[in-house]
Amino acid sequence: MDARAMKTETRPQTGAAGELPPWPVVAVYGAGAVGCYFGARLAEAGAPVTLIARPHHVDAIRAEGLLFESGGRQHRVAVAADTGTDPVRNADIVLFCVKTRDTPSGGAELRPLLKPGAIVVSLQNGVDNVPRLRETGVDALGAVVYVAASMAGPGHLLHAGRGDLVIGEYGTTTRHGTPPFDEATSFDGPTSFDGTPSPRTALISGLFERAGVGCKPVGDVRAELWTKLVMNCVFNAMSALGHSHYGPLVERPDTRAVARDLVEECVAVARAEGVAVADADTLYEAALRLGQAMAPATSSTEQDLSLGRPTEIDSLNGYVTARGEALGVATPVNRALAALVRVQELALR
Amino acid sequence: MDARAMKTETRPQTGAAGELPPWPVVAVYGAGAVGCYFGARLAEAGAPVTLIARPHHVDAIRAEGLLFESGGRQHRVAVAADTGTDPVRNADIVLFCVKTRDTPSGGAELRPLLKPGAIVVSLQNGVDNVPRLRETGVDALGAVVYVAASMAGPGHLLHAGRGDLVIGEYGTTTRHGTPPFDEATSFDGPTSFDGTPSPRTALISGLFERAGVGCKPVGDVRAELWTKLVMNCVFNAMSALGHSHYGPLVERPDTRAVARDLVEECVAVARAEGVAVADADTLYEAALRLGQAMAPATSSTEQDLSLGRPTEIDSLNGYVTARGEALGVATPVNRALAALVRVQELALR
Numbered sequence: 088m089d090a091r092a093m094k095t096e097t098r099p100q101t102g103a104a105g106e107l108p109p110w111p112v113v114a115v116y117g118a119g120a121v122g123c124y125f126g127a128r129l130a131e132a133g134a135p136v137t138l139i140a141r142p143h144h145v146d147a148i149r150a151e152g153l154l155f156e157s158g159g160r161q162h163r164v165a166v167a168a169d170t171g172t173d174p175v176r177n178a179d180i181v182l183f184c185v186k187t188r189d190t191p192s193g194g195a196e197l198r199p200l201l202k203p204g205a206i207v208v209s210l211q212n213g214v215d216n217v218p219r220l221r222e223t224g225v226d227a228l229g230a231v232v233y234v235a236a237s238m239a240g241p242g243h244l245l246h247a248g249r250g251d252l253v254i255g256e257y258g259t260t261t262r263h264g265t266p267p268f269d270e271a272t273s274f275d276g277p278t279s280f281d282g283t284p285s286p287r288t289a290l291i292s293g294l295f296e297r298a299g300v301g302c303k304p305v306g307d308v309r310a311e312l313w314t315k316l317v318m319n320c321v322f323n324a325m326s327a328l329g330h331s332h333y334g335p336l337v338e339r340p341d342t343r344a345v346a347r348d349l350v351e352e353c354v355a356v357a358r359a360e361g362v363a364v365a366d367a368d369t370l371y372e373a374a375l376r377l378g379q380a381m382a383p384a385t386s387s388t389e390q391d392l393s394l395g396r397p398t399e400i401d402s403l404n405g406y407v408t409a410r411g412e413a414l415g416v417a418t419p420v421n422r423a424l425a426a427l428v429r430v431q432e433l434a435l436r
Numbered sequence: 437m438d439a440r441a442m443k444t445e446t447r448p449q450t451g452a453a454g455e456l457p458p459w460p461v462v463a464v465y466g467a468g469a470v471g472c473y474f475g476a477r478l479a480e481a482g483a484p485v486t487l488i489a490r491p492h493h494v495d496a497i498r499a500e501g502l503l504f505e506s507g508g509r510q511h512r513v514a515v516a517a518d519t520g521t522d523p524v525r526n527a528d529i530v531l532f533c534v535k536t537r538d539t540p541s542g543g544a545e546l547r548p549l550l551k552p553g554a555i556v557v558s559l560q561n562g563v564d565n566v567p568r569l570r571e572t573g574v575d576a577l578g579a580v581v582y583v584a585a586s587m588a589g590p591g592h593l594l595h596a597g598r599g600d601l602v603i604g605e606y607g608t609t610t611r612h613g614t615p616p617f618d619e620a621t622s623f624d625g626p627t628s629f630d631g632t633p634s635p636r637t638a639l640i641s642g643l644f645e646r647a648g649v650g651c652k653p654v655g656d657v658r659a660e661l662w663t664k665l666v667m668n669c670v671f672n673a674m675s676a677l678g679h680s681h682y683g684p685l686v687e688r689p690d691t692r693a694v695a696r697d698l699v700e701e702c703v704a705v706a707r708a709e710g711v712a713v714a715d716a717d718t719l720y721e722a723a724l725r726l727g728q729a730m731a732p733a734t735s736s737t738e739q740d741l742s743l744g745r746p747t748e749i750d751s752l753n754g755y756v757t758a759r760g761e762a763l764g765v766a767t768p769v770n771r772a773l774a775a776l777v778r779v780q781e782l783a784l785r
Contacts, residue, residue: 329779341775430678
């Protein structure tokens with residue numbers, strides 16, 4: 088551990104003593120904008136949080152705290168920061184926040200460090216981080232992250248909107264105490280186990296809610312992950328390839344027709360995956376509303392291409408295409424958009 | 437007519453007198469790079485040609501002739517030029533060379549000027565210029581133009597490659613002296629009337645060949661037009677949206693798969709139109725060869741978007757999409773690419 092690292096054990100434990108349990112120890116692994124946002128919210132509420140981040144952020148956060156800017160206002164959040172992974176050894180909860188392309192290497196690094204009973208939560212883009220973490224021997228909860236945030240400079244978090252989560256188990260393979268189907272439906276309680284959060288989901292959700300962060304617990308997070316993926320498949324590549332804000336994409340009949348094709352292909356793949364997403368009509372209408380609500384926005388893919396950075400297209404339209412190929416579902420429009428984004432990435436290098 | 441216009445009647449008539457008939461009078465309507473190239477070739481051979489062009493080109497051509505640059509060499513071609521349309525009144529042959537979007541206005545301007553028996557030849561991109569000309573009351577031959585040329589400055593033609601034509605009647609509605617099907621197949625001659633050029637096709641083809649311009653006469657030019665359209669649908673939008681040369685588009689498995697989808701959609705629409713294009717396998721292989729042969733090229737659509745100019749996408753992937761919709765043939769990939777090019781056009785304005 089870096090000699091200058093704040094010891095998480097020395098941080099004050101807030102919360103009304105005797106009423107609330109002590110905060111668990113939290114490590115944020117790969118603290119970029121998303122990790123800094125949720126880590127800072129937990130730290131402000133009193134949780135002992137360590138942000139594991141790049142050196143220039145760590146230096147700034149140690150010197151002056153995290154500069155948290157939101158809605159035109161700034162304040163500083165005192166939070167531990169480290170460039171090394173030692174804080175993971177002591178963590179009860181690890182928020183896993185690396186870029187999707189770093190999921191395998193991150194999981195491999197985490198696995199030997201995790202203490203027994205530690206809960207890992209993937210706060211990442213893309214729908215397949217949890218199974219990819221499992222391949223490294225790390226079990227994790229999945230989360231859908233709704234936050235607009237970026238790092239505006241060393242230790243400087245710029246929060247632009249929202250900041251809430253949906254959290255749950257990933258699929259059916261790690262259901263905790265799953266009752267038989269008959270039993271689940273014969274009670275006067277929840278009729279679908281998919282809607283019943285696991286105990287660890289409820290625990291994590293409760294911690295975020297205690298810190299004032301909206302966190303909806305669900306049984307199977309995959310439907311929510313795929314719903315967000317469908318929206319991203321509609322807007323990310325089209326915004327990037329058309330050099331367009333979201334507004335025109337949902338106003339023009341031709342791009343609306345493309346959006347409809349993209350939604351239908353995604354829904355077909357999700358259903359073939361066994362994920363209970365809504366039907367194409369519902370998701371198409373949701374996409375149109377999203378595009379209207381975010382008319383002036385451009386996508387992260389557009390921003391990545393504009394800045395000559397690699398995109399996350401292989402976790403978006405490229406992922407749907409790959410899963411479609413594996414499952415025998417045709418995705419010609421997603422494939423075309425993914426291929427063109429990849430070609431443009433090459434052209435930029 | 438502009439007072440400084442050279443009189444086409446005063447140009448020398450070359451060709452061995454007594455052996456070859458006199459050259460017909462030629463007007464090139466909308467002389468950009470394509471019109472200047474073929475007009476200059478005819479003029480050099482001795483035909484009385486007038487280039488009807490924009491003022492800055494006309495001024496330069498009148499002052500010093502057309503500067504013809506090809507293969508690193510330059511020479512000047514003496515050829516008449518005019519900003520007005522009067523030379524059409526005297527023309528036996530009109531080469532119609534305007535941008536496809538100007539076909540209706542151009543046809544309307546031409547119609548009252550054409551003398552009886554004048555032959556109009558469309559030397560344009562796109563497959564539907566002849567029917568659109570017919571809507572203005574102008575009948576025309578169709579041609580597929582294979583030339584790489586651009587205007588490098590006022591009166592300065594830069595020729596980069598090829599320079600040949602395929603020419604023929606457009607479809608079946610203007611077949612001249614069409615024999616009944618039985619008769620056409622029962623002779624020991626051509627078994628398909630589509631392969632037999634009409635008399636006026638043979639006439640025009642003969643003139644170009646006399647000027648040293650390769651010109652293949654066919655019965656129905658639509659299959660050749662659609663074959664070129666398929667190639668353009670593969671490369672134009674992909675090159676533009678991917679900011680890519682042709683080479684990577686045919687080397688990468690993902691973009692090859694998109695090319696295959698584009699070809700299949702185009703062939704399905706062409707067949708529904710009743711146009712006898714080759715099958716998708718054949719045209720896909722042809723596209724791969726073309727991409728390899730022209731690996732360093734980028735498309736005119738890419739160049740248009742880069743320069744902030746409107747593209748001809750509605751004559752390319754957009755045309756296939758519109759015809760597909762009219763004929764009940766799904767073209768999702770062509771539709772997506774056309775829509776994204778259009779959105780980018782808007783974004784550039």
